[in-house]
Amino acid sequence: MSEITITEIHRYPVKSMLGETPSEVMVSERGIQGDRAWATRDEIRGGIRGAKKLPQLMLFGARSIDGNTSEITAPDGSTCLTSSDEMNHWLSEKLDHSVTLWPLLPPDNLEHYRRGAPDSEDFELELREIFGRTPDEPLPDLSAFAEVIEFESPPGTYFDAFPIMLMTQQSLDTMSQAAPNSVFDEKRFRANFVLDVGGSTERFPEQAWIGKELHIGEVVLKVIDTCPRCSMTTHATDTLPRDTDIMRHLVTEAEGNLGVYAKVVRGGAITQGQTVTVV
Numbered sequence: 690m691s692e693i694t695i696t697e698i699h700r701y702p703v704k705s706m707l708g709e710t711p712s713e714v715m716v717s718e719r720g721i722q723g724d725r726a727w728a729t730r731d732e733i734r735g736g737i738r739g740a741k742k743l744p745q746l747m748l749f750g751a752r753s754i755d756g757n758t759s760e761i762t763a764p765d766g767s768t769c770l771t772s773s774d775e776m777n778h779w780l781s782e783k784l785d786h787s788v789t790l791w792p793l794l795p796p797d798n799l800e801h802y803r804r805g806a807p808d809s810e811d812f813e814l815e816l817r818e819i820f821g822r823t824p825d826e827p828l829p830d831l832s833a834f835a836e837v838i839e840f841e842s843p844p845g846t847y848f849d850a851f852p853i854m855l856m857t858q859q860s861l862d863t864m865s866q867a868a869p870n871s872v873f874d875e876k877r878f879r880a881n882f883v884l885d886v887g888g889s890t891e892r893f894p895e896q897a898w899i900g901k902e903l904h905i906g907e908v909v910l911k912v913i914d915t916c917p918r919c920s921m922t923t924h925a926t927d928t929l930p931r932d933t934d935i936m937r938h939l940v941t942e943a944e945g946n947l948g949v950y951a952k953v954v955r956g957g958a959i960t961q962g963q964t965v966t967v968v
Contacts, residue, residue: 691894693965695905696858697875697883702759703771703790704728704847705740707750707876707927716908717956719845720852721881723753727771728847729780732787736805737841739849740921741819745784747926796845804841820945821920821936829917829945851913855882855903856895856948863892864947868938872929877922880948884965895949904966907957916948 701708704725715722729746731738740746748764758772763783769776777789794801807815816828831838834850842848856878864873875883886894896915903910918939925931939945 691889692887693967694885694887695882695959695961695963695965696885697880698959698961699875699879699881699883700724700753701751701879702726702753703746703749703751703761704737704842705743705746705921706761707747708879709752713958713960715956716853716953716959718852718953720848720953723756723759724852724881725847727751727759727790727792728842729788730791731805732781732789734805734808737791737802737847738788738805739841740924741919742805742808743784743786743788744921744924745786747921747924749783793845793847796843799840799844802840802842802844804839819919820917821923821933822940822945823937826940826945831917833914834917851950851952853882853910853951853953854880854916854948855884855910855951856880856916857889857893858883858885859889859891860893860895860943860947864938864942867942868934871932871934871938873935874929876927876929877935878918878947879921882959893943893947896946898967899949902954902968903951904968905959905963907955908959909954910951911954912949912951914950915946916950918945918947922947 698711698714699708700711700714700721700723702723728737750762751759753759758770760768760770762768769779771790780790781787809815820829822828861873898912899914901912923933923935939947
């Protein structure tokens with residue numbers, strides 16, 4: 690049995706922005722404490738929107754200051770606190786688009802989480818734009834994600850679908866080897882945990898964990914489904930350029946999926962370097 694270890698931990702205080710890499714995090718049924726605690730609302734088109742519709746968000750960064758406040762850094766290096774009265778004006782100006790920044794609201798506030806109006810009345814065309822698929826490529830299987838057809842995220846959260854996303858270094862290496870002219874960096878894929886499966890010869894080891902549990906010290910995660918990738922993976926972020934070939938390679942090599950989603954069965958602390966057991 691290969692030894693599995695957690696090599697990277699990532700937390701994203703603001704949905705779709707670059708995040709931070711703590712060495713230890715607390716995990717509960719709502720995911721990593723402080724992860725996706727804020728999100729932007731599009732005041733022109735309506736609805737909470739991430740980088741699928743506002744790709745420039747991926748050039749911003751966010752880090753936690755305390756349990757209630759984060760600091761956002763714009764591409765020009767200027768910063769603003771989420772607690773500032775100037776935040777909405779500042780962020781709208783930096784994005785050149787009218788937005789407001791919102792903390793999590795209660796899950797019964799369904800209108801807050803309801804998906805904004807689509808850009809196209811053609812549902813298939815809209816999905817192809819969101820998932821970066823060409824007309825000759827299959828759309829992803831979304832049967833496990835019925836809740837987020839109507840809502841931008843499961844009400845009460847700003848996650849795309851499930852509270853934890855994880856992937857292995859082996860999967861990134863597989864894609865890098867298959868497509869050496871594209872950069873398959875974790876920043877494009879925004880996993881909460883990157884794991885190393887020592888000695889594995891599997892191309893995408895985590896896909897075999899679907900339906901199983903991961904035991905990490907006292908924490909238990911239940912792996913629910915694969916992660917269908919969207920157009921976000923092709924946008925510029927940090928020092929990585931826009932690269933639409935990323936999606937072409939994902940479709941060819943991995944059916945458009947990379948990484949897996951999980952729920953938290955039992956919470957607790959997770960530390961970088963911890964060993965993971967698949968049950």
